[in-house]
Amino acid sequence: MLATAERYNRVARALHAAIAVLILANLLTGFFHKPLDEVLRTMPFHKASGLTILVLSLARLGWRLTWTAPALPQSTPAWMRLAARAVHLLFYPLMIVMPLSGWIVASASDRPLTWFGLFPVAKFAVTRGDTAYVLGHEMHELLGWVFAALVVLHVVAALYHHFAMRDGLLRRMW
Numbered sequence: 001m002l003a004t005a006e007r008y009n010r011v012a013r014a015l016h017a018a019i020a021v022l023i024l025a026n027l028l029t030g031f032f033h034k035p036l037d038e039v040l041r042t043m044p045f046h047k048a049s050g051l052t053i054l055v056l057s058l059a060r061l062g063w064r065l066t067w068t069a070p071a072l073p074q075s076t077p078a079w080m081r082l083a084a085r086a087v088h089l090l091f092y093p094l095m096i097v098m099p100l101s102g103w104i105v106a107s108a109s110d111r112p113l114t115w116f117g118l119f120p121v122a123k124f125a126v127t128r129g130d131t132a133y134v135l136g137h138e139m140h141e142l143l144g145w146v147f148a149a150l151v152v153l154h155v156v157a158a159l160y161h162h163f164a165m166r167d168g169l170l171r172r173m174w
């Protein structure tokens with residue numbers, strides 16, 4: 001059992017888990033939305049879950065600024081510390097810019113924007129010809145790939161710590 005000081009706090013762990021599950025779902029429903037549409041319309045879920053990610057990420061960022069993360073295990077090499085820091089730092093803006101750019105793209109569509117059909121969500125005043133739409137669309141697509149690559153790297157690193165280095169790092173967050 002890890003000491004409390006060596007683990008992320010309960011709120012951080014809960015937010016990390018919820019956001020991780022939703023982001024994995026959004027990457028899948030985003031990249032495969034065309035083939036998925038043939039079977040099931042997943043885009044309304046993608047949009048609502050993406051907006052949830054935005055709200056949870058803002059809460060997480062606020063919470064994160066109020067405490068210091070537990071120090072990495074002594075055995076972690078310097079290059080790995082640097083890589084982990086860089087990836088974690090990149091995740092925060094991605095967790096905010098991805099949903100915001102998606103929101104801009106969805107705003108230009110005629111389809112209604114709701115939160116899981118429960119209540120309507122306001123749209124930005126953009127149309128498909130606007131620079132904001134073109135930029136938002138490009139960013140959403142390009143950053144989707146960057147995000148997916150970093151998530152793969154992050155998960156491989158977490159599993160490497162767990163199975164190869166056996167330093168208990170995974171248990172700090174899960």
Ligand code: HEM
Pocket residue numbers: 023026027029030031033046047048049050051053094095098099100101102103104105106140141144145147
């Ligand atoms: C972290 C949250 C999100 C992630 C990781 C994500 C990821 C993706 C990915 C990977 C794609 C496919 C891009 C492509 O190759 O064309 C996509 C498409 C799309 N996303 Fe998201 N998304 C997120 C949030 C949102 C939100 C909040 C909305 C709207 C409110 C949204 C609306 C859309 C739309 C409309 C498309 C289709 C774009 C097109 O016409 O090609 N996304 N998303």
Ligand code: HEM
Pocket residue numbers: 016019020021023024064069072084088089091092095151154155158159169170171172173174
């Ligand atoms: C899929 C989307 C994910 C995102 C966006 C994400 C993001 C993050 C961020 C930003 C941190 C740093 C926390 C901080 O100090 O503020 C973190 C830590 C961590 N994540 Fe994830 N994560 C994701 C998925 C996962 C998954 C699937 C695993 C496990 C297989 C995982 C394992 C960990 C671990 C073990 C830590 C703690 C690392 C340490 O102690 O320094 N994450 N994650």
